[in-house]
Amino acid sequence: xxRECTAAVELRGIDFAYEQEQAVxxxxxxxxxxxxxxxxxxxxxCGKSTLVRLxxxxxxxxxxxxxxxxxxxxxxxxxxxxxxxxxxxxxxxxQFIGESVEEDIAFGLEGLCLERGxxxxxxxxxxxxxxxxxxxxxxxxxxxxxxxxxxxVAACLAMEPEIVVFDESTSMQDERSRRELxxxxxxxxxxxxxxxxxxxxDADEMLAADRILALKDGRVRGDRSPAxxxxxxxxxxxxxxxxxxxxxxxxxxxxxxIATEDVAGGAARKRKHPSNHATAERGQRT
Amino acid sequence: MNGMSLTDGQHEKGRxxxxxxxTIIELRNVDYTYQAGSPFAAAALHDVxxxxxxxxxxxxxxxxxCGKSTLLQLxxxLLLPTGGSVRVLDHTLLPGMKKLRLNxxxxxxxxxxxxxxxxxxxxxxxxxxxxxxxxxGFTREEARTxxxxxxxxxxxxxxxLNRHPLSLSGGQMRKVAxxxxxxxxxxxxxxxxxxxxxxxxxxRELIALLARLCREEGRTILMVTHRxxxxxEAADEWVVMNEGRIVFQGDADxxxxxxxxxxxxxxxxxEQLRCWEEWTARLPQLAALPLPRTPEAxxxxxxxxxxxxxxxPDAVRVSAPESIHRSAPAPGSESPSEAVNxxxxxxxxxxxxxxx
Numbered sequence: 001x002x003r004e005c006t007a008a009v010e011l012r013g014i015d016f017a018y019e020q021e022q023a024v025x026x027x028x029x030x031x032x033x034x035x036x037x038x039x040x041x042x043x044x045x046c047g048k049s050t051l052v053r054l055x056x057x058x059x060x061x062x063x064x065x066x067x068x069x070x071x072x073x074x075x076x077x078x079x080x081x082x083x084x085x086x087x088x089x090x091x092x093x094x095q096f097i098g099e100s101v102e103e104d105i106a107f108g109l110e111g112l113c114l115e116r117g118x119x120x121x122x123x124x125x126x127x128x129x130x131x132x133x134x135x136x137x138x139x140x141x142x143x144x145x146x147x148x149x150x151x152x153v154a155a156c157l158a159m160e161p162e163i164v165v166f167d168e169s170t171s172m173q174d175e176r177s178r179r180e181l182x183x184x185x186x187x188x189x190x191x192x193x194x195x196x197x198x199x200x201x202d203a204d205e206m207l208a209a210d211r212i213l214a215l216k217d218g219r220v221r222g223d224r225s226p227a228x229x230x231x232x233x234x235x236x237x238x239x240x241x242x243x244x245x246x247x248x249x250x251x252x253x254x255x256x257x258i259a260t261e262d263v264a265g266g267a268a269r270k271r272k273h274p275s276n277h278a279t280a281e282r283g284q285r286t
Numbered sequence: 287m288n289g290m291s292l293t294d295g296q297h298e299k300g301r302x303x304x305x306x307x308x309t310i311i312e313l314r315n316v317d318y319t320y321q322a323g324s325p326f327a328a329a330a331l332h333d334v335x336x337x338x339x340x341x342x343x344x345x346x347x348x349x350x351x352c353g354k355s356t357l358l359q360l361x362x363x364l365l366l367p368t369g370g371s372v373r374v375l376d377h378t379l380l381p382g383m384k385k386l387r388l389n390x391x392x393x394x395x396x397x398x399x400x401x402x403x404x405x406x407x408x409x410x411x412x413x414x415x416x417x418x419x420x421x422x423g424f425t426r427e428e429a430r431t432x433x434x435x436x437x438x439x440x441x442x443x444x445x446x447l448n449r450h451p452l453s454l455s456g457g458q459m460r461k462v463a464x465x466x467x468x469x470x471x472x473x474x475x476x477x478x479x480x481x482x483x484x485x486x487x488x489x490r491e492l493i494a495l496l497a498r499l500c501r502e503e504g505r506t507i508l509m510v511t512h513r514x515x516x517x518x519e520a521a522d523e524w525v526v527m528n529e530g531r532i533v534f535q536g537d538a539d540x541x542x543x544x545x546x547x548x549x550x551x552x553x554x555x556x557e558q559l560r561c562w563e564e565w566t567a568r569l570p571q572l573a574a575l576p577l578p579r580t581p582e583a584x585x586x587x588x589x590x591x592x593x594x595x596x597x598x599p600d601a602v603r604v605s606a607p608e609s610i611h612r613s614a615p616a617p618g619s620e621s622p623s624e625a626v627n628x629x630x631x632x633x634x635x636x637x638x639x640x641x642x
Contacts, residue, residue, distance in 0.1 A: 018453060021449075021453070041485075042485075043457070043485055043487075043488070044455050044456070044457025044458045044460075044461065044484065044485065044488065045454070045455040045457065045458045046455075048455070049455060049456060050455075090456045090483060091401055091403065091456075093401060093403075142320070142326075142328060143351075144350045144351035144355070146349075146350030146351065147350055147351055167456075168456060168483050171482045171483045172400070172479065172482050172483075173350065173512070174348075174349040174350040174512045174552050174553070175349075175512055175513075175552060175553050175554035176349060176350075176552040176553075177349075177350055177552075178512070178554075201457075201483070201484065201485045201486060201489075203486070237487075239485070240485035240486065240487040240488060241485060241486050241487065242486040242487050242490060244486075244557065245515060245557040245558055245561065245581055246557055246560075246561055248581035249561055249581040249584055249585055249588075251581075252581050252582050252584075252585030252586075253585045253588060253589060255585075256585055256586065256589040257589070258585075258588065258589050258592055
């Protein structure tokens with residue numbers, strides 16, 4: 001039975017190593033509230049994808065505890081808790097099973113033992129949301145990389161999970177699809193019912209998140225707001241992140257004596273502003 | 287637009303290391319249809335005409351499903367055209383021909399796939415890296431040397447050589463996959479969204495490496511990307527595809543003049559251009575100037591324009607164009623929730639002024 005708990009995810013003293021290899025994650029502690037969006041960033045091989053695979057027991061840590069909704073994740077309760085977490089992987093080919101997109105979405109829904117009518121409703125609804133209705137009867141092999149990724153996202157969301165992990169889900173998308181997916185992630189956050197983890201190298205995705213968890217050599221190197229993260233040059237360097245063109249331009253202007261006094265707004269403001277509602281919604285729920 | 291007209295500067299850029307500008311790739315009226323002749327036939331390319339010269343770095347852009355990947359796969363014979371002809375170096379590929387003796391072509395034309403796992407099938411990184419060189423006739427020792435060199439050129443250390451390729455992280459796997467192609471030393475290097483899963487620092491390093499291979503060694507590089515801005519500075523030429531057709535061929539200056547069409551084609555307007563348009567709206571005198579490609583160059587031009595219009599008091603006070611970041615939080619508000627709440631509740635300032 002679920003206890004009253006505001007935390008969606010807690011990691012306590014996590015260590016993890018793949019077989020016969022050196023530790024990938026060390027002493028990871030993390031507390032993420034329900035409804036938060038946490039972007040996980042860092043250089044290739046720093047442990048980002050490993051970290052999110054611990055959340056649904058795809059991997060088991062050698063030390064420490066993973067708690068979901070206040071309950072420790074164990075081999076016994078993993079199947080039940082796993083149904084509350086959806087994952088969208090880096091490579092959509094890793095999650096295609098069906099002979100058609102529709103079958104693929106249905107596969108996960110069958111696992112939830114839903115009635116046929118409800119399955120059909122969800123397939124139609126999430127296909128429309130992700131703009132893949134015309135692809136439903138296609139074989140995954142006929143789809144381009146970006147189309148595959150949208151189908152993978154639809155299959156995940158159709159299971160209506162409470163925690164959604166996007167593992168570089170925007171990386172293979174073209175610009176229009178990337179922006180649509182980002183807007184959808186923002187919409188999900190505003191609804192307040194999803195807790196989002198997104199492993200990413202995309203600056204817009206980082207800026208849209210509530211928090212940025214930066215990993216370096218398997219340890220937490222920083223846990224900041226996007227504004228604080230992008231203001232910390234040493235942290236950016238450690239995470240293999242260069243300033244986006246626009247921020248670099250502002251920095252250069254400052255160096256040339258053109259002061260940007262609390263330059264702000266625009267895209268981030270548009271994207272961040274709605275999150276006030278999410279905070280308010282969460283405040284009412286908790 | 288007719289063919290690929292180059293500016294003088296770009297001719298110089300492309301004419302690296304004394305290589306003559308010889309046309310090495312030519313597509314004439316190329317069509318490609320998947321499962322042609324079956325009820326599931328799906329046309330991917332229509333009437334594509336394209337010429338590419340040796341030693342140039344070509345950016346290929348287009349929305350999802352526009353035929354970019356199909357185009358690349360036609361250039362090393364993985365696919366044969368269903369209409370028209372494809373000439374690559376001294377090989378001509380025609381519809382229905384038997385795919386014989388294409389090894390020689392594939393040695394000279396390397397293709398890095400969109401998904402890195404498609405390159406990795408051995409049980410160690412080193413074996414995967416040596417596969418190409420061995421297949422193309424190098425000795426085991428030469429192949430081992432080429433493997434290590436290719437891995438280092440991608441910024442990865444020798445300690446990965448004995449790792450299982452599928453135990454690597456997504457970014458490492460991507461770099462190793464590109465290294466497997468580099469190891470064979472192709473004259474033409476084609477990369478299908480190679481930067482997709484790399485961090486921004488690694489993206490810059492990769493593009494610098496590609497530019498070096500092009501400028502210093504005369505290799506021809508074709509790179510598919512969704513992010514025009516990352517390659518805007520380095521590319522000699524651009525090819526934009528939409529719904530299976532080439533809708534644009536030309537240089538970067540011509541490309542950035544087509545802002546509205548870029549949006550129609552499902553592409554991002556490069557960030558450089560978005561910033562420039564915003565500043566030009568505030569400082570109209572910038573409109574006559576060419577687009578500066580780097581933030582440093584753009585800042586210098588903007589600073590001059592701001593100072594030039596700073597004769598009267600307050601004259602330079604202009605609204606800051608849209609920015610994608612907020613100010614850093616005040617010291618002491620480092621905890622994420624505090625900083626986020628502060629930023630959310632705070633007023634957004636838009637004023638910008640020149641300081642002396």
